[in-house]
Amino acid sequence: MKVILFGATGMIGQGVINECLRDERVQQVLAVGRNSLGIENPKLRELVQPDPTDLAAIAGELAEFDACFFCLGVSSVGMKEADYRRITYDLTLKVGRTLAAVNPKLVFIYVSGQGTDSTEQGRSMWGRVKGKTENDLLALPFQAYMFRPGFVQPMDGVISRTPLYRVAYAITGPLIPLFKRLAPNAVNDNREIGRAMIAVAASGANTHVLEPREINARAKS
Template identity: 50%
Template sequence: MKIKAIITGATGMVGEGVLHECLQQPEVEAVLLINRNPSGVSHPKVSEIIHKDFFDLSSIESQLSGYNACFFCLGVSSVGMKEDEYRHLTYDLTLHVAETLARLNPDMTFGYISGAGTDSTEQGRSMWARVKGATENALMRLPFKKAYMFRPGFMKPTPGLKNTLVYYKYINWLYPIGRALYPAGFSTLQELALAMIKSVSVGYEKSILEVKDIVDLAKR
């Protein structure tokens, strides 16, 4: 199966890692990046749209058809935010983009980066987890061919990439210990990227993928 994918958030650590793996995999035929700022990536598979306002896609809608995958890696930290602000930049923004893509590409598989500890009940004490849970639930109701929610925990960065979060450089030594003692919480960024790609090409039996599911799908 040939994959034509849209990636958001490619200037962040996770998005860059997913893009990197897409460029290595022969089944990924083309990648469209939608970024607020240029990624600096030049590759025969890659085209890029610089677009500042993800709440208004009307001016670029004509360029968003003909894709069968979206890897939605765009996100913000909840640190220092009130719930309504975080919800606007997480739930509202993601759903606006997703609803547009579902309308334009009904055969699309949509992959969303959530996080370990996301609250599917939307009722828990953790603000970010409630908002992420609401976002997941809404995405799974949209008329995509399939929608997968990825919940990574600690991720070992892909070597050589430029957008690795600074703190990972200082705690990377924890990875082999954590993977051995608590495999349900530790994966590599490469495994997450491969799992997202394979969710399109081979599918998965669950719509919500915890860390163990991510590692399992990456090996298939």
């Protein structure tokens, strides 16, 4: 399959691109972002530009892709709702609507988060915004799947770009193996998320909203 990947420099995105480059089911990856990945691989192609949601440069190729893995996002910590919505909702739907219009057979997988509010009415700002993003993506005319990982364990030396998360991982890192044994369906590592995305893009899933348990199950298929 041919995959478009957004957010490949993030903690989850790095795990996803590593799995895509390893997996024989993926023939080509187009990584779209503001910065180059610095990776040399015959399967990888990059589109580096200030606005990663502007797909005009590849408009003629969009119908050729089988899947889009959308891992682009920011932490809501310290952000006003309008700013968080602009990045989380507006940019995501811009890409989603563009792809759905030209390629309704595409599989679009969006990285959301456990605790997302599908009612869009809850007290959590990020949960409401993520909920609306999920709902509007699911309404578009392509095959959309929402991934809601739980606690994400970074693998292969990947480090979060968010300072608060780096501190949290430094403190909790030694406890993650124990936590994973005690609550295996509350933890996903970034390798598992990548494997699950490829599996869902290749053969679907029995639900369009995948919580940590479903992500781990699809990672093994």
